[in-house]
Structure formats: structure tokens, C-alpha cells
Amino acid sequence: MAEGLDDFYDLLRIFALLGKKIPSGNRIAGVVNAGFESTVAIKELKKS
DSSP: OOSSHHHHHHHHHHHHHHTTOOOOSSOOOOOOSOHHHHHHHHHHHHHO
16 A cells, blocks of 8 residues: 555556566465455465
8 A cells, every 4th residue: 555645656657567567377476464355365366
């Protein structure tokens, strides 16, 4: 989460750059700041 406008703009730039990348392979990485959301995300990924 961005704590200010500068952080928000930095995140927008990062996601814009990453949006042009085409994923390959069967690995994934994530960054979370809480346990519940990461647990739910992992369970959903395991289903697919």
C-alpha cells in the first residue's frame, strides 16, 4: 500500500513496466503484508 503520492506513482511505474512482461513457467511470487490473504491466495492457486 502506498503511504503517499510519491509511493503511489512509484507503484504505478513498476506495474506499468511489469504489465508488458509475458509470464512463463509454472512459478509465481507474491508480496503480502498479512497472513490471511496469503493463505487464501495459496489455497486458490493450489486449486488451479
